[in-house]
Amino acid sequence: MNNMKTPKELGFYFPAEWVKHASTWLSYPHNENSWPDKIETIFPYYNQFIKELTQGEIVNINILDSAMKERVEVELKEIGVDMSKIVFHNFKTNDAWCRDHGGAILLNKDGKKRALVDWDYNAWGGKYPSELDDKIPSQMAEYLGLEVFRPNIVMEGGSVDFNGKGTLLTTKACLLNENRNPSLNQNQIEEKLINYYGVDNVIWLEDGIEGDDTDGHVDDITRFVNEDTVITVVEENKNDYNHAPLKENLNILSKARLENGKQLNIVELIMPETVIWEDQRLPASYANFYISNETVIVPVYNCKNDNKAIYTLEECFKDRKVIGINSLDIIWGLGSFHCLSQQEPQL
Numbered sequence: 023m024n025n026m027k028t029p030k031e032l033g034f035y036f037p038a039e040w041v042k043h044a045s046t047w048l049s050y051p052h053n054e055n056s057w058p059d060k061i062e063t064i065f066p067y068y069n070q071f072i073k074e075l076t077q078g079e080i081v082n083i084n085i086l087d088s089a090m091k092e093r094v095e096v097e098l099k100e101i102g103v104d105m106s107k108i109v110f111h112n113f114k115t116n117d118a119w120c121r122d123h124g125g126a127i128l129l130n131k132d133g134k135k136r137a138l139v140d141w142d143y144n145a146w147g148g149k150y151p152s153e154l155d156d157k158i159p160s161q162m163a164e165y166l167g168l169e170v171f172r173p174n175i176v177m178e179g180g181s182v183d184f185n186g187k188g189t190l191l192t193t194k195a196c197l198l199n200e201n202r203n204p205s206l207n208q209n210q211i212e213e214k215l216i217n218y219y220g221v222d223n224v225i226w227l228e229d230g231i232e233g234d235d236t237d238g239h240v241d242d243i244t245r246f247v248n249e250d251t252v253i254t255v256v257e258e259n260k261n262d263y264n265h266a267p268l269k270e271n272l273n274i275l276s277k278a279r280l281e282n283g284k285q286l287n288i289v290e291l292i293m294p295e296t297v298i299w300e301d302q303r304l305p306a307s308y309a310n311f312y313i314s315n316e317t318v319i320v321p322v323y324n325c326k327n328d329n330k331a332i333y334t335l336e337e338c339f340k341d342r343k344v345i346g347i348n349s350l351d352i353i354w355g356l357g358s359f360h361c362l363s364q365q366e367p368q369l
Contacts, residue, residue, distance in 0.1 A: 028171070028217035028218060029128055029137060029139065029171050029217065029218055029219075029220055030216060030217045030218070030219075030220040030221075031217075032130070032137075033130045033131040033132060033220075034128040034129065034130050034131075034135075034137050034220050035128060035129060035130075035131065035186070035188075035219065035220030035221065036126055036127075036128055036129075036139075036184050036186075036219040036220060036221070037128075037129050037184070037186045037367045038184050038185055038186030038187075038246060038249065039183075039184070039246075039312075039313040039365055040186075040247075040248070040313045040342075041129075041186060041367050041368075042315060042367065042368045043078075043079045043314065043315050043365045043366060043367060043368055044079070044080065044366045044367065044368040044369075045079055045080035045081060045082050045109075045365075045366045046075050046079060046080075046081050046082070046312075046314060046363050046364070046365055046366065047081075047082045047083075047084070047120050047124050047162065047363070047364045047365075047366060048072070048081060048082070048083045048084065048118075048120050048362060048363055048364075049083075049084040049113075049115040049117070049118050049119070049120040049123070049124070049155075049158070049362075050068075050083050050084065050085050050086075050090065050094060050118065051064060051065075051068060051117075051118035051355070051362075052086055052090065052115075052118070053116065053117045053118065055150075056117055056118065056355040056356075057351070057354050057355045058354075060351055060354050063351040064351045064352050064354075064355070065097065067347055067348055067349065067351060067352055068352065068362070069094075069097055069098055069101055069103070070101070070347050071319060071347055071359055071362070071363075072098060072103060072108075073098070073101055073102070073103045074314070074317055074319055074345055074347070075314050075317075075319075075363075076103055076104050076107035076108065077314075077316045077317065078314055078315030078316030078317065079107070079314060079315045079316075080107050080108075080109060081107060081108055081109070082109045082111060082366070083108060083109070083110050083111065084111050084113040084114075084115055084120070084158065085110050085111065085112060085113075086112075086114055086115070087112070087114075088112075091110050091112075094110075095108075111161070111165065113157075113158055113161045113162075114154045115154050115155050115158060116145070116150065116151045116152055116153070116154045116155045117145075117150065117155060118355070118362055119155075119180075119357055119361050119362065120158075120362060120363055120364045121178070121179040121180045121241070121357075121360055121361045121362065121363060121364050122143065122146075122155075122178035122179050122180050122181075122236075122361065123143050123152070123155035123156065123158050123159075123178075124158055124159065124162065124179060124364030125138040125139065125140055125158065125159030125160075125162045125163055125168075125170075125364070126138065126139040126141065126159075126179060126219070126364075127162075127166075127168070127365075127366050127367055128219075128220060129367050129369070133369065134369070135169075135369075136166075136168055136367070136369060137168055137169040137170070137171060138159060138162065138163040138166070138168040138169070138170050138171070139159075139170075139171050139172075139173065139218050139219070140159035140160055140163065140170050140171070140172050141159070141172075141173060141175065141176065141177035141178070141218075142156065142173075142174060142175060142176045142177070143155055143156045143176065143177075143178065144156075144176050144201075144202070146178065146201075146235060146236045146237060147199060147201025147202060147237060148201060149235060166366070171218060173214050173217075173218045175202075175203045175206065175211070175214055176202040176203050177197075177202075177214075178196075178236065178239070179364055180236060180239035180240070180241040180242075180357075180360065180361055181193065181196045181197055181236070181239050181240060181241075182215070182219065182240060183240050183241060183244065183245050183246055184219070184221070184246060185246045185248075185249045185250070185280070185281075186246075186249060187249045187280070187281060187282075188221050188222040188223055188280075188281030188282075189221060189222070189223040189224075189225060189246075189280050189281045190215055190219055190221040190223070190224050190225070191225050191227065191240050191244055191245075191246065191252070192215070192224065192225070192226060192227070192240050193226070193227045193228065193229065193230055193238045193239070193240050193243075194208070194226050194227070194228055194229075195228060195229045195230055195237055195238030196230065196236060196237045196238040196239055196240070197211055198211070199237045199238075201237070208226070212224050221281075222281045223279075223280065223281040225274070225275070225278045226274075227240060227243065227244060227271045227274055227275070228267060228270050228271055228274065229267040229270070229271075230242055230243055230267075230305075231243060231255070231264050231267075231268070231293075231305050231307060232263045232264055232303050232305070233302065233303040233304050233305040233306075233356070234305035234356065235305075235356050236356075236357075239361075241309065241310055241360045241361065242255075242305055242307040242309055242310055243255050243268065243271060243307065243309055244271060244275065244309065245309050245311070247289070247335075247338040247339065248338075249280075250280055250284060250286065250287055251286065251287040251288075251289060251338070252275060252286050252287070252288055252289070253289045253290075253291045253309065253334070253335070253338060254268075254271060254272055254275055254288060254289070254290060254291065254309075255268055255290075255291045255292070255293050255307055255308065255309050256268050256269070256272060256290045256291070256292065256293065257269075257293045258292070258293075262293075262296070263303075264293060268293075272288070272290070275288050276288065289334065289337075289338060290334075291308055291309060291331060291334050291335075292308070292327050292330050292331055292334070293306075293307065293308070293327070294306045294307070294308060294322075294323040294325050294327050294328070294331070295323070295325040295326065295327060297323055297350065297353060299354050304353045304354060304356065305353065305356055305357070306321070306323050306349070306353050306358075307321075307358075308320055308321065308322075308327075308331035308335070309360075310357070310358040310359060310360040310361060311335065311359060311360060312359045312360045312362075312363050313339070313342070313365075314342075316342060316343065317342055317343045317344070317345050318335055318339045318342050318343070318344045318345070319345050319347060319359050320332060320335060320344060320345065320346045320347070320359070321346075321347065321348075321349030321352070321353065321358035321359055322346035322347065322348055322349060323348075323349060323350055323353070324348065324350055328346060331346075332344055332346050347359065
């Protein structure tokens, strides 16, 4: 293990999500506390997500035990999933949010090597148990035979987004929250991002959306769709809580520069109608899409804005099929398809 030098010094970087995947990693949902009185309702939509992924890549699934494996196999076969594309791992988890607890897999600029960054994970500031989730990156690295880098700070995959050319997007609300790395200031955190994700340029947005218990993950608000274009959510209703912070983020993006000094191309993405369950506003957003090898899988919410959002994303992703999957039940867990998945880039 060569941790004397940082990944960036060794030529490693975190690629954009649209770069060819070897697979997608998932942690199959089982924590009823994340979907109180509702977890059984999410499985048909989650399994549909798996089926769409297998159209273009292997899907690695972390499961609790053999009983779960047998049940999931039956359900996937019933909907016609190609089981040759499924690999189960007896890697136990606390929860399903593989974007945040899964290892960050890097490519090397020489095109010959991969490595994995094992960030510390504390379930969004110690809100939930995380001791099993925190072990997942090491288990992934051992299975894949990858060198591991450990920055020894708390970081979640949903708090960052990349264009693969040297620019990273994040939010102050999340990464500067005192429940993550209270001993580090913004410059110190940015240095870790640069050295361990292999980037040159960090764009800091401000707040996330209402109902997001991650303290403002960027994957609910602003995403790269190509190396110089972002899609960012806007709330047209001036009386809505999200209107002002999303407008502020849009303003920051309009002034931001890429790693090459160029301005960003900005595409505005409508927000869904408000989703409320048991008097709680949920963090419903179309920005929580996942870019797979063949498709872009978008959470939809059975509302009039679904089709508008799909059309906007179709205009951004001419090379992939954009597929909406109902996320009304899944979002009760306070996340959707991007939160649930972590890509493994192909060499």
